[in-house]
Amino acid sequence: MSTDGKPVVNSVRRARRRRSHGNGALHAFFQNGKAIVGFSIFSVFVLVGVFAWLLAPYDPASTNFPPSLGPSWAHWLGTTNTGQDIFSQFIWGTQTSLIVGVGAAVVSTLIGFIVGVYGGYKGGIADSILNAFSNIFLVMPGLALLILIESYVKNTTPIVNGLIIALTGWAWGARVFRSVAMSLASRDFIVAARLSGAGTLRIMFAEILPNMTSQIAGNLIYSCLGAIMAEAGLAYLGFENIASNSWGTILFWAQNGGAMLNGAWWWFVPPGMAIALVGTSLALMNFGIDQITNPRLRVQKSQVRGVRKTDTVQAGGTRDV
Amino acid sequence: MSDQQPVLELVDLSVAYQTSSGLVNAVNDVNLTIFREEIVGLVGESGSGKSTMAYAIMRLLKGDAFITKGTIRVMGQDVYAMSVKELRQFRWDQMAMVFQSAMSALNPVMTVETQILDTILAHRKEWSRDKALARACELLDLVRIDRKALKSYPHELSGGMRQRVVIAIAITLNPGFVIMDEPTTALDVVVQRSILDQIREIQRQEKFAVLFISHDFSLVAEMASKVAIMYAGRLVEMTDSTTLSLGQTHHPYTEGLLRAIPHLTADKIIIEGIPGTPPNLVNLPTGCAFHPRCPKVIPICKTERPLTSTYENGMVECHLFSRDKEAQPIGN
Amino acid sequence: METSNLVEVNDLLVRFPVHDGKRKMFIHPVDHVSFSIKPGEVLALVGESGSGKSTIGKALLRILEPAHGTIEVGGQDVTHIKHNALKAYRKDVQMVFQDPFGSLNPTRTVEQHIVYPLKKHRREKFDMETRVDELLQQVGLTPVQETRVKYPHELSGGQRQRVAIARALAANPKFLVADEPISMLDVSIRAGILRLMNQLREDYNLAYLYITHDLASARYFGHRIMVLYGGKVMETATAEELIRHPLHPYTKLLLAATPGSGIRGPLPETSNRAPNLLQDRRGCPFADRCPLVTEICLEKTPPIVEVATNHATACHHIA
Numbered sequence: 001m002s003t004d005g006k007p008v009v010n011s012v013r014r015a016r017r018r019r020s021h022g023n024g025a026l027h028a029f030f031q032n033g034k035a036i037v038g039f040s041i042f043s044v045f046v047l048v049g050v051f052a053w054l055l056a057p058y059d060p061a062s063t064n065f066p067p068s069l070g071p072s073w074a075h076w077l078g079t080t081n082t083g084q085d086i087f088s089q090f091i092w093g094t095q096t097s098l099i100v101g102v103g104a105a106v107v108s109t110l111i112g113f114i115v116g117v118y119g120g121y122k123g124g125i126a127d128s129i130l131n132a133f134s135n136i137f138l139v140m141p142g143l144a145l146l147i148l149i150e151s152y153v154k155n156t157t158p159i160v161n162g163l164i165i166a167l168t169g170w171a172w173g174a175r176v177f178r179s180v181a182m183s184l185a186s187r188d189f190i191v192a193a194r195l196s197g198a199g200t201l202r203i204m205f206a207e208i209l210p211n212m213t214s215q216i217a218g219n220l221i222y223s224c225l226g227a228i229m230a231e232a233g234l235a236y237l238g239f240e241n242i243a244s245n246s247w248g249t250i251l252f253w254a255q256n257g258g259a260m261l262n263g264a265w266w267w268f269v270p271p272g273m274a275i276a277l278v279g280t281s282l283a284l285m286n287f288g289i290d291q292i293t294n295p296r297l298r299v300q301k302s303q304v305r306g307v308r309k310t311d312t313v314q315a316g317g318t319r320d321v
Numbered sequence: 322m323s324d325q326q327p328v329l330e331l332v333d334l335s336v337a338y339q340t341s342s343g344l345v346n347a348v349n350d351v352n353l354t355i356f357r358e359e360i361v362g363l364v365g366e367s368g369s370g371k372s373t374m375a376y377a378i379m380r381l382l383k384g385d386a387f388i389t390k391g392t393i394r395v396m397g398q399d400v401y402a403m404s405v406k407e408l409r410q411f412r413w414d415q416m417a418m419v420f421q422s423a424m425s426a427l428n429p430v431m432t433v434e435t436q437i438l439d440t441i442l443a444h445r446k447e448w449s450r451d452k453a454l455a456r457a458c459e460l461l462d463l464v465r466i467d468r469k470a471l472k473s474y475p476h477e478l479s480g481g482m483r484q485r486v487v488i489a490i491a492i493t494l495n496p497g498f499v500i501m502d503e504p505t506t507a508l509d510v511v512v513q514r515s516i517l518d519q520i521r522e523i524q525r526q527e528k529f530a531v532l533f534i535s536h537d538f539s540l541v542a543e544m545a546s547k548v549a550i551m552y553a554g555r556l557v558e559m560t561d562s563t564t565l566s567l568g569q570t571h572h573p574y575t576e577g578l579l580r581a582i583p584h585l586t587a588d589k590i591i592i593e594g595i596p597g598t599p600p601n602l603v604n605l606p607t608g609c610a611f612h613p614r615c616p617k618v619i620p621i622c623k624t625e626r627p628l629t630s631t632y633e634n635g636m637v638e639c640h641l642f643s644r645d646k647e648a649q650p651i652g653n
Numbered sequence: 654m655e656t657s658n659l660v661e662v663n664d665l666l667v668r669f670p671v672h673d674g675k676r677k678m679f680i681h682p683v684d685h686v687s688f689s690i691k692p693g694e695v696l697a698l699v700g701e702s703g704s705g706k707s708t709i710g711k712a713l714l715r716i717l718e719p720a721h722g723t724i725e726v727g728g729q730d731v732t733h734i735k736h737n738a739l740k741a742y743r744k745d746v747q748m749v750f751q752d753p754f755g756s757l758n759p760t761r762t763v764e765q766h767i768v769y770p771l772k773k774h775r776r777e778k779f780d781m782e783t784r785v786d787e788l789l790q791q792v793g794l795t796p797v798q799e800t801r802v803k804y805p806h807e808l809s810g811g812q813r814q815r816v817a818i819a820r821a822l823a824a825n826p827k828f829l830v831a832d833e834p835i836s837m838l839d840v841s842i843r844a845g846i847l848r849l850m851n852q853l854r855e856d857y858n859l860a861y862l863y864i865t866h867d868l869a870s871a872r873y874f875g876h877r878i879m880v881l882y883g884g885k886v887m888e889t890a891t892a893e894e895l896i897r898h899p900l901h902p903y904t905k906l907l908l909a910a911t912p913g914s915g916i917r918g919p920l921p922e923t924s925n926r927a928p929n930l931l932q933d934r935r936g937c938p939f940a941d942r943c944p945l946v947t948e949i950c951l952e953k954t955p956p957i958v959e960v961a962t963n964h965a966t967a968c969h970h971i972a
Contacts, residue, residue: 192817196823197740210758366839509866510907511701542912580844582869583847583869585908
């Protein structure tokens with residue numbers, strides 16, 4: 001073996017890359033038409049957010065334009081009653097809303113994962129305490145809690161809002177993660193990892209996490225959706241620094257500026273539509289997650305590719321029963 | 322033997338699954354006859370198609386599995402020529418099945434009594450409830466469970482008791498033919514033994530034939546009079562259990578299996594496994610499916626499928642046997 | 654016998670709480686069990702479900718903490734060690750599981766399963782890649798390069814069990830607990846696994862606690878057999894002796910029930926009740942199934958008595 005060590009190692013590496021587990025999951029995800037559509041819509045928004053500085057024609061805060069214009073070539077979505085370019089606001093708002101949504105989703109999923117998986121894996125008193133803690137967060141009405149916190153933390157930026165949303169919205173995910181972790185914890189491979197010398201952190205992140213990709217992805221998607229809506233809601237209700245720029249604040253100003261009364265649809269429809277579209281795209285992507293959930297589907301795929309010749313159990317055995 | 326009425330006749334039976342990678346043949350050209358009051362053992366590893374065969378006989382194949390060739394006759398009747406209504410009557414009345422997992426064969430929210438009575442009354446509509454109840458009690462006596470168990474729910478019974486109930490339900494209507502698919506695999510040895518003893522005893526009393534499916538050679542050799550060995554969907558050998566326990570089998574796979582299990586009382590114990598792993602049905606080896614694992618492989622095994630050779634004690638599907646038979650006529 | 658036992662278990666008691674209505678009760682799945690294993694020796698634990706055989710294995714690996722008694726491995730008392738001492742202990746003791754489908758992480762490749770314990774339990778310098786190859790070769794997973802990158806679902810049951818064995822070996826243990834390692838495998842590959850374990854025993858002077866319900870494989874693989882019932886030791890003897898000259902009524906029952914025993918006729922038992930494991934039970938756990946039962950069996954727990962060299966049994970009616 002050691003004589004031809006190097007080329008062998010290289011080929012191993014290559015093979016590893018080719019057939020890594022994550023690729024299989026992604027492959028399965030993109031087998032689903034709905035998931036592709038959802039992913040495409042979401043990607044458009046992400047691109048808009050990332051390239052906001054290129055796409056936005058004007059400074060969204062500048063009030064140098066004639067107020068209350070309708071859509072025109074110069075101002076695609078018209079201007080506000082204080083003379084700001086709504087299209088530029090919308091573009092920059094996309095960035096803010098996505099950062100808040102994705103950021104809150106990541107933070108709340110991480111908290112939910114740690115709380116849920118630690119409790120579910122460890123069991124005992126740790127689990128009882130953590131579970132009680134998540135139940136308290138679960139039964140508290142989300143929006144009311146947010147408004148309560150917001151009224152103490154005045155004039156928050158969208159980022160702070162996102163954090164608050166994440167800190168109050170992790171409990172549902174924790175519950176899901178806990179139940180999956182509990183069933184995984186009783187599996188022998190977790191015991192084997194312990195015997196191999198793995199500590200709690202490694203078991204949580206290296207052994208349990210890869211087996212929960214679908215739950216994690218699902219949770220990310222739902223909390224992203226929730227966070228975007230909650231942020232928009234808070235901003236619309238005025239619980240956000242009114243100088244900030246998000247879809248919610250646009251709606252807040254549209255409401256304040258009487259856009260609905262004046263029929264200035266170009267002011268309030270685009271952010272509303274965007275929220276609905278992002279929501280739809282996330283929901284569509286969630287369909288693709290089901291594909292990842294079922295490992296049997298992936299097994300069959302790799303059979304078609306002819307990777308496996310030795311496995312009988314899957315081909316005959318499972319059906320055989 | 323041959324002038325008796327066969328209880329089960331399989332003629333060239335083939336079963337296939339429709340999968341994403343095309344048709345997969347789980348059972349191939351199986352010919353098998355079971356006569357009245359006979360216990361025939363069917364041995365095979367996972368994926369050998371033994372359970373698929375059982376489901377095909379019961380006409381319980383689901384979803385993407387179907388019979389591609391051959392006929393199945395139970396008590397002289399073609400199982401697949403019946404209407405659904407006839408089949409429903411025929412199943413359980415004439416042929417029954419005992420599944421491996423008693424827990425999933427029983428309904429967890431119904432008492433044992435309800436489940437037995439439902440089975441009886443569904444098939445014997447003219448029977449009164451009292452008569453059915455009397456039969457249920459008789460059945461419990463037969464499998465030696467206290468009649469009090471009638472009022473119990475499945476989860477209140479031990480694993481052995483549950484499997485006894487399942488057997489009782491299978492023989493409720495005096496079927497002529499019962500398939501037992503690994504009926505004791507999940508049980509402890511002592512419970513297993515007492516249930517097997519009971520099966521034999523009841524079988525002698527009620528005179529039904531049994532197709533006894535198992536992966537355990539020594540168990541089958543004790544239970545059955547004839548043993549069929551299945552490999553990769555084909556019946557590769559069939560012999561009587563005396564020949565089997567004497568080790569006078571002909572197929573290298575059977576020989577390998579016999580060497581692979583430690584014997585409880587043999588003087589010297591050397592065991593060796595069969596190299597390799599059971600083949601994938603999707604991708605069967607050419608020729609004889611066993612050839613990549615066979616210690617006695619000859620060139621023809623790789624290219625041509627062996628034909629079935631029959632002799633007085635059974636049949637075997639192996640090139641070595643047909644070659645030897647040509648060289649010296651069998652009969653000794 | 655007197656010299657250098659690798660594993661010494663003394664008066665081991667494991668208890669689990671059960672909630673019986675209002676009262677909090679304990680069951681004793683392992684009830685005052687003692688045994689020892691020498692380096693390179695295989696002790697087969699035989700019993701039915703509920704006999705406590707797997708629980709003893711878990712206690713030895715310190716997945717469970719015993720309520721009473723001591724476990725000494727290599728002269729070190731490991732009964733109540735924690736944290737780093739426990740991690741260090743697991744270099745010496747590893748496990749092979751029953752279910753090869755559940756004991757490997759479906760998201761990790763074969764080599765990932767082996768590299769981690771190699772790194773974690775590394776005692777001297779060696780080349781990781783070579784060592785992985787060696788281990789895979791040793792457990793018969795060839796061609797090595799192909800196997801390394803496979804995921805568990807691409808392997809057959811026997812191959813998975815070999816990976817599990819390689820993983821256990823990676824820690825370079827002195828002692829393996831094998832909990833029904835062949836009972837879920839196909840018949841044709843069981844022998845291969847048993848032979849592999851035996852080969853490793855010879856190569857590394859590994860000691861095994863071989864947990865099984867099958868007397869035939871216990872006889873093949875075990876040097877000594879210990880028969881358990883209801884958490885208590887019924888009989889211990891060398892494998893051959895136990896099969897040929899069983900003394901305890903429960904051993905006789907087990908033997909009669911094992912396929913291939915050649916013993917026909919009704920089983921020597923009076924009921925098929927499951928053993929009572931509650932802490933307040935009295936007498937011999939087998940008493941309510943035993944054909945020899947007398948008054949004393951219901952009152953007094955029989956002591957374990959050595960009736961011949963290396964043959965001990967716990968029964969009031971023997972010796």
